[in-house]
Amino acid sequence: EPEVTQTPSHQVTQMGQEVILRCVPISNHLYFYWYRQILGQKVEFLVSFYNNEISEKSEIFDDQFSVERPDGSNFTLKIRSTKLEDSAMYFCASSQIRSPRTAGELFFGEGSRLTVL
Amino acid sequence: GENVEQHPSTLSVQEGDSAVIKCTYSDSASNYFPWYKQELGKRPQLIIDIRSNVGEKKDQRIAVTLNKTAKHFSLHITETQPEDSAVYFCAASMGYSTLTFGKGTMLLVSP
Numbered sequence: 001e002p003e004v005t006q007t008p009s010h011q012v013t014q015m016g017q018e019v020i021l022r023c024v025p026i027s028n029h030l031y032f033y034w035y036r037q038i039l040g041q042k043v044e045f046l047v048s049f050y051n052n053e054i055s056e057k058s059e060i061f062d063d064q065f066s067v068e069r070p071d072g073s074n075f076t077l078k079i080r081s082t083k084l085e086d087s088a089m090y091f092c093a094s095s096q097i098r099s100p101r102t103a104g105e106l107f108f109g110e111g112s113r114l115t116v117l
Numbered sequence: 118g119e120n121v122e123q124h125p126s127t128l129s130v131q132e133g134d135s136a137v138i139k140c141t142y143s144d145s146a147s148n149y150f151p152w153y154k155q156e157l158g159k160r161p162q163l164i165i166d167i168r169s170n171v172g173e174k175k176d177q178r179i180a181v182t183l184n185k186t187a188k189h190f191s192l193h194i195t196e197t198q199p200e201d202s203a204v205y206f207c208a209a210s211m212g213y214s215t216l217t218f219g220k221g222t223m224l225l226v227s228p
Contacts, residue, residue: 033215042220043153043161043206056215091160105151106216108160 002026004109006092012115016081021112023075023092032075033093033106034067036060043091049075082116089113119144121209123219130197131227138222140207141189147209150183150190151216155204164205165192197226 005024013019025032034046047057047067054067066078075094079086090113093106120143130136142150151166167174167181167190174181178197183190194201204223208216 043216043218045215045217048215105163105166108162110160 004094004107006109006112010113013082015116019079019082021077021090024073025094029094029096031095034077035091036088038088084116087116119209119217121217121219123207127223129225136194136197138192140219142209147211149210151208152192153206199226199228202226
């Protein structure tokens with residue numbers, strides 16, 4: 001069964017450093033997402049991406065964050081200058097179907113745990 | 118934007134009992150309501166979903182009901198087993214928009 005894969009599984013970084021989290025969505029999916037989950041809290045939407053551009057973003061996704069699809073398979077999340085409060089599990093997700101009336105099932109990756117010291 | 122409330126935050130049951138988790142949503146335009154199960158340290162995985170054109174959906178021991186008028190939906194697990202222990206998240210979405218998750222319910226099933 002195809003899966004969303006993410007790397008690294010865990011990254012520890014110093015405050016102020018740049019971090020890039022990588023994701024390989026399921027190959028025939030068209031919509032890509034980043035969500036984050038602070039320990040013990042709910043999953044929060046960061047950004048969605050379709051047709052090589054951001055389609056929606058949340059208040060959390062400020063100028064420190066950026067996403068990119070550098071090639072036909074990878075989808076990356078960059079945090080330019082990490083803060084302590086960026087420590088969380090970051091989930092990439094992808095979906096195939098989306099229309100004005102039909103949301104599609106999201107398939108999540110295993111997550112990348114970011115620890116900012 | 119959409120707001121999803123979920124309760125209870127923790128639910129403890131004995132093996133074999135039923136478990137019910139309830140969610141409410143705020144945006145009447147939402148039309149897709151999935152439930153995700155997240156085991157400790159793992160990714161959220163879809164267990165069942167319902168769209169606004171149906172009121173109930175069942176898959177073996179799991180069922181979801183939707184009341185569009187009241188804007189609430191519920192997850193029902195019958196004959197619970199220890200392996201059902203996990204955090205369950207409800208979510209709501211409408212068409213182009215992304216999922217808004219509830220805060221989660223930690224279900225503990227004791228043998």
